[in-house]
Amino acid sequence: MQNTFNRRALARIGLAATAALAMGGAALAQEAPAEFNIGVFTFSSGPAAAYGMPGRQGAELMIDMINESGGIGGVPVRATYVDEAQGAEGVISEYRRLANNPDTQVMIAALSSSNCLALAPVAEQIGMPTISWNCDTHQLFLNEDLQYTFRPNGNTIPEFAAFAAYLMEVKPDARRIAIINPDYAFGHDAGEIVKATLSAIAPDIEVVAELYPSLGSSTFQTEISRLSAARPDAIFSNLWGADLENFVRQAQPRGLFNQSQMILALGETVLESLSLPDGVIVGVLGDGWWNTPTARANEMTVEFTEAYRERFGEYPVFPTMKMANALLFMQQAVEDAIADADGAWPSRDEIAAAMEGRTFESLTGTAVLREDNDALVDQVVGMSAQDDELGFSVMTNMVRYPGEALMPPLGEDPIAWLGTLSAEWLETLPKPGSYE
Amino acid sequence: MLYAIIPLVVDGLANAALIFFVAVGLTLVFSVLRILNVAHGSFYSIGAYVAASMGLWLIGSGLNPWLSFPALLLSAALVAALMGPLIERTLVHWTYGRGEAVQILVTFGLFLILEDLQRIVFGVRSIYADTPMALLGVSEIGGIIYLNYQLLLIGLAVLVLIGLRMFIRHTRYGKLISAVVEDREVSEALGINTRRIFMMAFTLGVFLAALGGALATPTTGVAPGLGAETMVLAFAVAAIAGLGQVEGAAVAAVIVGLARVLAIYYVPALDAVAPYLVMLVVLLIWPFGLFGSTQTRRI
Numbered sequence: 051m052q053n054t055f056n057r058r059a060l061a062r063i064g065l066a067a068t069a070a071l072a073m074g075g076a077a078l079a080q081e082a083p084a085e086f087n088i089g090v091f092t093f094s095s096g097p098a099a100a101y102g103m104p105g106r107q108g109a110e111l112m113i114d115m116i117n118e119s120g121g122i123g124g125v126p127v128r129a130t131y132v133d134e135a136q137g138a139e140g141v142i143s144e145y146r147r148l149a150n151n152p153d154t155q156v157m158i159a160a161l162s163s164s165n166c167l168a169l170a171p172v173a174e175q176i177g178m179p180t181i182s183w184n185c186d187t188h189q190l191f192l193n194e195d196l197q198y199t200f201r202p203n204g205n206t207i208p209e210f211a212a213f214a215a216y217l218m219e220v221k222p223d224a225r226r227i228a229i230i231n232p233d234y235a236f237g238h239d240a241g242e243i244v245k246a247t248l249s250a251i252a253p254d255i256e257v258v259a260e261l262y263p264s265l266g267s268s269t270f271q272t273e274i275s276r277l278s279a280a281r282p283d284a285i286f287s288n289l290w291g292a293d294l295e296n297f298v299r300q301a302q303p304r305g306l307f308n309q310s311q312m313i314l315a316l317g318e319t320v321l322e323s324l325s326l327p328d329g330v331i332v333g334v335l336g337d338g339w340w341n342t343p344t345a346r347a348n349e350m351t352v353e354f355t356e357a358y359r360e361r362f363g364e365y366p367v368f369p370t371m372k373m374a375n376a377l378l379f380m381q382q383a384v385e386d387a388i389a390d391a392d393g394a395w396p397s398r399d400e401i402a403a404a405m406e407g408r409t410f411e412s413l414t415g416t417a418v419l420r421e422d423n424d425a426l427v428d429q430v431v432g433m434s435a436q437d438d439e440l441g442f443s444v445m446t447n448m449v450r451y452p453g454e455a456l457m458p459p460l461g462e463d464p465i466a467w468l469g470t471l472s473a474e475w476l477e478t479l480p481k482p483g484s485y486e
Numbered sequence: 487m488l489y490a491i492i493p494l495v496v497d498g499l500a501n502a503a504l505i506f507f508v509a510v511g512l513t514l515v516f517s518v519l520r521i522l523n524v525a526h527g528s529f530y531s532i533g534a535y536v537a538a539s540m541g542l543w544l545i546g547s548g549l550n551p552w553l554s555f556p557a558l559l560l561s562a563a564l565v566a567a568l569m570g571p572l573i574e575r576t577l578v579h580w581t582y583g584r585g586e587a588v589q590i591l592v593t594f595g596l597f598l599i600l601e602d603l604q605r606i607v608f609g610v611r612s613i614y615a616d617t618p619m620a621l622l623g624v625s626e627i628g629g630i631i632y633l634n635y636q637l638l639l640i641g642l643a644v645l646v647l648i649g650l651r652m653f654i655r656h657t658r659y660g661k662l663i664s665a666v667v668e669d670r671e672v673s674e675a676l677g678i679n680t681r682r683i684f685m686m687a688f689t690l691g692v693f694l695a696a697l698g699g700a701l702a703t704p705t706t707g708v709a710p711g712l713g714a715e716t717m718v719l720a721f722a723v724a725a726i727a728g729l730g731q732v733e734g735a736a737v738a739a740v741i742v743g744l745a746r747v748l749a750i751y752y753v754p755a756l757d758a759v760a761p762y763l764v765m766l767v768v769l770l771i772w773p774f775g776l777f778g779s780t781q782t783r784r785i
Contacts, residue, residue, distance in 0.1 A: 094610060095605060095610045095710055096610070096709070096710050096711045099610040099611060099709075099710075100611055100612055100709070103610065103611065233757075233758065260754060261750065261754045261757070262754065262755070262757070263757060263758075264757075264758045266711055266715065267715070268702070268706040268707065268709075268712055268715060268716075269504075269702075269705065269706050271497065271500060271501070271633075271636060271705065272497045272500075272746065272747050272750045273750055275493050275496075275497045275630050275632075276750050276751055276754075278629075278630045278631065279493060279629070279630055279751075292612040292707055292709045295612055295614070295707055296612075296706055296707050299614060299616060299705075299706075299707065300705060300706070303620070303624060303633060304624065304630075304631045304632065304633065305624070305631040
């Protein structure tokens with residue numbers, strides 16, 4: 051396990067050491083707590099719970115697995131779950147309340163991009179190591195020097211650029227594009243990223259409809275009519291949770307899936323629960339599918355998947371894997387921080403220092419944290435196809451795009467960087483079907 | 487030209503139909519009880535939950551899937567029969583004659599209680615029961631495929647409007663309701679049991695909301711939050727029509743439905759605010775709504 055300290059980390063440890071000395075050295079030789087407390091933030095109610103609950107279930111299982119194997123440094127992990135459905139104000143308030151307990155040393159927060167953006171300054175102010183387990187807006191680290199916020203699961207730029215690349219590989223003649231995304235930062239960012247990437251690869255692309263229905267909409271019937279009327283070659287969507295389920299259930303009988311090439315960026319989350327037709331481009335916003343060749347070859351992933359299925363009666367979805375990966379990231383960092391402190395229990399600052407610059411072995415691949423605390427994560431994209439053995443659709447014709455190929459260089463404007471891509475860039479990427 | 491207009495009209499009417507069921511119940515309750523019931527949207531979502539559960543049970547039991555159509559109606563009736571009189575007698579009647587602030591606080595409290603009860607009983611995951619939609623198939627209109635179930639909803643909304651009109655104008659209870667709306671004190675002096683009329687009108691409002699929810703289930707998942715989303719739109723419709731206007735609610739529902747559709751087709755950025763922009767314009771010009779007046783005690 052590689053663990054790189056940079057100047058920021060050393061400076062922080064220096065500050066922490068000075069503060070500790072000023073307090074009589076009490077913080078330098080901390081005793082292990084009875085419990086390692088963490089806050090876990092996800093949606094456990096409302097329409098977003100369809101996405102958030104698999105994440106929470108993943109946390110429950112992974113924490114049980116960690117505790118069954120002796121906890122972290124011999125200390126059991128205890129999670130307090132916070133429902134993000136209460137809105138940013140409530141989420142911040144809960145975060146502060148949990149942080150007031152000195153035994154709470156890490157926050158796994160959050161699912162929603164808007165909550166991550168709201169919590170990042172609080173994390174900096176309190177000095178609380180915070181792992182953004184799911185939120186992936188590229189704006190989180192844009193022009194910010196965050197020292198306590200870490201994102202081992204990647205960001206929106208590679209996630210959505212991957213779908214544009216995949217579409218141009220499997221449907222190179224697609225020119226009329228429609229977009230239907232949720233009406234908040236995540237949806238609008240994805241729309242911008244897909245348009246910028248497609249325009250760079252194929253400059254004659256035409257966006258024939260661009261719709262942003264409210265998050266939590268129960269009906270998309272008018273949007274479906276509008277999309278039908280626009281006759282697009284391909285429809286991109288990053289709807290998620292109950293919105294995605296409603297959209298698929300309403301669009302499928304109305305022939306939208308037959309009329310256009312459908313791209314459901316978060317489609318893996320409904321493969322088991324819905325009957326998707328074959329040939330829909332689906333993905334996992336990263337590499338977190340339980341059934342990739344990489345995941346199948348990892349003994350721990352197989353064990354986690356089977357245990358999840360046994361406990362919850364369904365296969366994990368990628369939010370589950372992202373949550374499990376975030377907890378593994380935390381476990382590995384804290385264990386390294388204990389080792390770095392010669393067995394003494396680490397402080398929040400020491401844990402944050404151990405998180406910086408990690409090369410992290412997750413359940414589904416390897417992620418490398420950059421200097422800005424954002425990770426380079428591979429992107430797995432595929433197409434839905436019925437699997438008779440499992441009894442539901444799975445991803446086939448898969449490709450695993452290397453994270454670094456889709457990530458803008460540090461300090462570069464992400465959208466401007468996407469504009470520099472070209473058809474030649476596409477040629478440098480692995481091809482659909484190359485990862486089976 | 488006609489080819490382009492037809493989808494707008496069909497989508498607009500289909501949109502309007504679902505909003506109408508909730509809005510007309512809201513406005514009916516207001517006209518009789520003089521209460522703006524903030525919890526009205528909860529009856530919509532409870533109707534949806536009960537209908538979805540009943541539909542899933544029917545299919546799971548291997549019964550004839552066509553029974554899922556009467557089950558929608560039965561669900562709404564069940565919700566109305568169980569919850570209408572109970573809530574009106576135990577909670578709502580305490581607010582009669584009190585200030586609007588008290589009424590809104592009480593019904594908002596009820597809304598929060600009912601929302602949490604739904605979470606406890608039905609969980610937080612979406613429930614889907616789309617058998618009626620699948621049974622009816624699809625039709626192509628103006629080059630766009632529509633669910634026949636959407637077209638059925640438009641017809642049902644028209645039927646409910648006509649039925650309500652006939653009930654109020656041509657039945658004994660309808661006339662009693664009209665009398666109470668016109669003048670409660672005189673009605674009581676004439677021997678009309680206004681307590682009973684209030685309970686009946688409230689229950690009818692619950693039934694209409696629950697019916698809207700039940701009829702929505704075949705095309706949409708039922709999840710927590712559904713009631714709040716619908717309620718806000720219903721308020722907009724009721725405000726545009728003028729509170730207390732049954733036919734006005736139908737016209738306003740069509741206006742709101744069309745406004746949303748036009749926004750989605752031509753100015754998607756205004757999709758979410760279109761109904762409220764219409765409401766704003768209407769209220770600026772007609773402060774009591776399109777069909778309302780300073781004396782709104784009529785239905």
